[in-house]
């Protein structure tokens with residue numbers, strides 16, 4: 001059969017297509033021969049409304065063994081890699097190619113950790129690899145859209161994080177890229193959020209009632225809060241770090257209690273992204 005998308009046509013074997021993307025099987029079995037009247041050079045013709053570029057990468061994944069083999073190792077420094085993954089993700093979701101849906105999500109996972117603990121692993125100094133902020137930003141918009149389209153909500157937090165940090169440098173003029181309107185909005189929301197979370201991060205903890213040196217611990221927290229608000233860096237790290245520096249100056253009674261609350265705060269932040 002021939003699949004048409006926009007001005008492009010792709011000739012693919014019908015049987016394998018139905019086997020690899022289940023929706024096509026329904027499509028072919030439900031349509032009586034007479035209704036597939038559209039033909040192209042004698043082949044039955046199916047028109048899809050998806051972007052041709054998505055259709056192309058999807059069909060390449062399904063039918064080109066070399067393309068499929070190289071797919072997981074596309075360079076993550078190139079925005080095109082993410083477009084390809086996102087395209088395959090959307091198409092495989094829509095046409096029920098379950099293997100490829102899983103595979104596309106798997107390919108995206110090194111850049112977009114899906115859990116907070118995986119995020120910690122990736123940001124550990126031992127594994128940290130600085131990625132190109134421009135690539136990340138270009139890619140993350142596509143990835144957020146694709147993840148929302150296929151209901152893969154667990155990809156969204158990490159992609160949003162990238163957009164937030166990319167917007168930070170854009171809005172403050174650190175880059176030539178003009179920020180997208182909803183990135184500016186996201187950035188303003190984030191700043192309010194940051195202020196709220198940082199405020200709560202340095203509130204006294206209940207354990208301070210039992211603290212022998214409560215003044216020292218209390219003052220340490222308030223000093224750190226003041227410093228954070230003076231500098232207003234809006235750093236993600238302030239919230240997402242596993243063990244904030246202030247933890248070290250707290251006494252043995254206050255420190256564990258402080259750390260427990262911090263874990264709740266950063267979990268709350270991650271879940272709200």
Ligand SMILES: [Zn+2]
Pocket residue numbers: 208211212213214217250251252253254255
């Ligand atoms: Zn204390």
